[in-house]
Amino acid sequence: MARSRTFEWGDPQVSAAAVGRASGLEFLRDVLAGRLPAPPIAATLNFTLHEVESGRAVFTMEPGEEHYNPIGSVHGGVYATLLDSAAGCAVQSTLPAGTGYTSLDLNVKFLRPITVDTGKVRAVGTVLSQGRRTALAQAELFDSTDRLLAHATSSCMIFPVPAR
Structure with missing residues (x-):
């Protein structure tokens, strides 16, 4: 039987234009509060920024069949997207105004099926180490009983954002 899902997202250019205007933490708090639209990938995969503080970001998701791979469990790319988002936003939460980041790599360990x-x-993403040009973050994916489902590390490049 065919299934369907409908979703909406805000204009991604609105958030993109706001990057670097305020600190990374202020930017993420604006996304969390709905003052800036979440990125379209959040609507596509149905995940949300749940909390953010300096050096830490938490995303939540309710897994659905739309996330499944052909063997009947959540696709590893969904795990990786959540982990990359948490690690990257943990780094972003530490950045001053006028600064941005991008992921250089992501190393994921899948521990349990979802x-x-x-x-x-x-x-849950946390910053492990940060310099002027790069940062190292980790992210852990947990179920509701705090069982570790996956773990990732990510290196991020930090760079100045041109004024817009």
Whole structure:
């Protein structure tokens, strides 16, 4: 039986234009509060920024069949997207105004399968080390009973954002 899902997203250019105007933490708090639209990937995969503080970002997602791979569990790319988002936004939360970042790499370890029966999952990103040009962050993906489902590390490049 065919299934469908409909979703909406805000204009990504609105958020992109705001990057660097304020600190990374202020930017992420504006996304969290709905003053800036979340990125379209959040609507596509149905995940949300749940909390943010300096050096830490948490995303949550309720897994659905639309996230499945051909063997009946959540696709590894969904894990990776959540982990990359949490690690990257943890780095972003530490950046001063006029600064941006991008992921240089992502190393993911898949530990447990996720299905619709897993329930809500959360990806917790934290900054491990930060310099002027690069940062190292990790992210852990947990189920509702705090079982570790996956772990990732990410190196991020930090750069000045041109005034817009």
